[in-house]
Amino acid sequence: MATIGESVGIGGRSAGSEAPTLFLRKATGLVRGWSVRDAIIYACLSTNVITLGIYEFSYNSFIPKGQLLTAVLISAVWVSFLVIAYTGLIVTIPRAGGDYVWQSRILGGPVGFVFAVTGWWFILWLWAPIYGSILNVELIQPLLYTLGAKGAALYFSSHNGTFTICVITIALAGFLVSLGMSGYARVQKWCFAGGMIGFLTIVVLLLAFSHGSFVSSVNTEAHKIFGVSNAYGTTQVAAAKISYAAPGFGLNAFGASMLLVPMLMFYLLWPNWGSTLYGEVRGASDFKRVFTGMFSGLWLTVLLSVVFLLLMAKTFGWAFYNNANAAYWAGKATIPIWPYPAMLASWLVHNTAFQVIILLVMSLWFFGWVGTLFLSSTRVIFAAAFDRVLPDSAATVSEKRKVPMASLVLMLLPAVALSAVYAYWVKFQTYTLDATLVIAVTYLVSAFAVVILPWRKPELWKASAASKFKVLGVPIVPVAGLATMGLIIFNLYEWLSDSAFGVNNGPSLVFMGILYVLAIVVYVVARLIRRRQGIDLGLINKEIPVE
């Protein structure tokens, strides 16, 4: 099937111009471009302000002088270049498979395989327990405590409980993949709409109630739910005891805030997550549509983030918000669970049913997002199997249910194993940003690919709508690729040199190293086996001479 830009109508003439610039005859696949609204929803759910954003905001105390507001804006401006670079790749080579296809085509099969399987498959094993952990702190724990089920809540905060939730999350993601995207895409839209209603409800609450009301509510509800007295005051004391001093709130501290950028990549680096496009007739309108979808989704997330930060500073008090998080991560919190901002906001209304409803509605941000966990992995596994790098059986689909059983096993089993490590070895939980780093490396290679695209594939580049967008005669896509490389190299430097990010320690580096070695070993072994079978994997991307 094909996509045709909005500027051209089926059957003939370019809209809005007097003379036709091309003619189409009736033929398969001449379809209209996908809607920008859909693209915005996907990008916004991928850079999920609730599940990823506010979870990562809680780590502000690890960069004590950094300003979240400043860092969010710096990050978003910088990630906007990634959006341009990826738009260039999508419009030039609009293929499902994304990074795998682009890197294989531009840089060669081995490069494409190693960086696609690490970034879009292996590291997703670690994302599985992270998703589980977010489900735990944003839904299970606050819900059970609110309902008075303290015993169950305590179980889910134990090692066994954490593991159980991870397995539930993996099973849920696997189940959704096995159902296919058709039903889930509808679920996603409803989840987005419901999640936005929940978000707006919280905005109204935070606008309507004063800081004084919040202090009183925290003390009342924390006592009712957790049996804690004077939760507001003791939280401030707890932070002081660990020598943490919350920063003031504002749009300042540029230098220190730069150090928060590598942390915020955990949620802002993914506007391109669902970026596939099907097209044969591509023009400038497609570039604009793809760009607008991802860019608007990213900046919608930024808008929601800024609103949330401003209102938390107003109603919670910036010092309390940061103190509560700092004390929690130091294990010295008065409130015994993660101070989930939606839960804190719901306490402004002293009604258990209302609080439960808010938690459930806000959980739609999670359920609209969890299904994407393994979706890209299946595609990469299938692509690698079709390229004969993985055994043919990796791409088999069950006859009756159409479930990609082998690829699901290749994702689920390692994810369960890694979840066990995550649940029972607490130190491993600090390697959360490894999950971002490995994907960022994949992005780095794709950004490099887009930078050299005009030289590596000049005909493809010349034919691409991406080559038409220039500033002062310079094509913006390769320049955006360079800026993206700058963003990722900066982040890599910080992740690998600053222990605040929990990445640059022995076991973490060994873990990531194993992923890359595993990918290389799989490729080399596959090549040797296939050679013995008389199949030359080197042929896959070798170009047939034209003349």
Next chain:
Amino acid sequence: MKIFFATDIHGSEVCWKKFLNSAAFYKADVVILGGDVTGKIMVPVVVRPGSFEVTLSGETHHLETEDEVRNIENQIRNRGYYPARVTPEELAELNEQDGSIDRRFTTEMVRTLDRWLDMADSKLRGGEIPCFVNGGNDDTFEIDDVIESSPCVTFTEGKVVELGGFYLASMGYTNPTPWNTFREAPEADIAKRIDDVVRQIPDMGRAIFNFHAPPYNSGLDEAPALDETLRPMHGGAVMKPVGSTAVRDAIMTHQPMLSVHGHIHESRGVTKLGRTLTMNPGSVYTDGVLQGAVIDLNEKKGKVTRYILVNG
């Protein structure tokens, strides 16, 4: 025996040239093009006194020399479009109602195909390398006679061709599409067409089905679900099977050794339907890349010994 199978080049001249070179490149004994040979788009090159004007990818080019025009016409051809030189008056007269656009399309298509077949003559060493080309649902019927007349390319629609002990059975029709294309028919008619061709195969264990439509729900037929305005639903993330049930039934009933398909460009893949190895190499003709399958067949055992999908 080694065969190279590609499909859905949709008028891309660079892909046609690569197809002709594929036998030498992959050391194939036979090359097969599975259908949808012709392009979908015609780009007018407006001839004015002393200048030319053409718009490509939204960018309008004002050209002066014949060399400049030839250069851009080559770019147009390599993308699978047909350049059509017209005067402003001719351009103004082209319209859908009187069929003049369709007539001009046919003229350009046939002219291009003639030129392509001339190239084949030299590249395939005057027929020394067997080359089989079939129509697909997007190909008009005018191409049949043009290809039939070629001395070195065999048009295979509805035929069974013997290839060193194997039997290539071809059928280019597809089940109905939303675009009401040329060679599409209801499933019952497709089944009849398949029966007519399959009946000619003497040994099903050595049969190769070359049916343009992929089998329904095989993983080789997944296309973005479209709404009633032909816009991909849910951001193009939702795929649905659009292949032919008649093709699937035929494969399951007859269990040929191999079955090759096209039609759904983004559904590149390989699967087994019963004992039959079934594949769709997909198509990215707009990128100037010829996707295909290199397949080794064992004449003695009558089976596929190895295969690889390539991005030539």
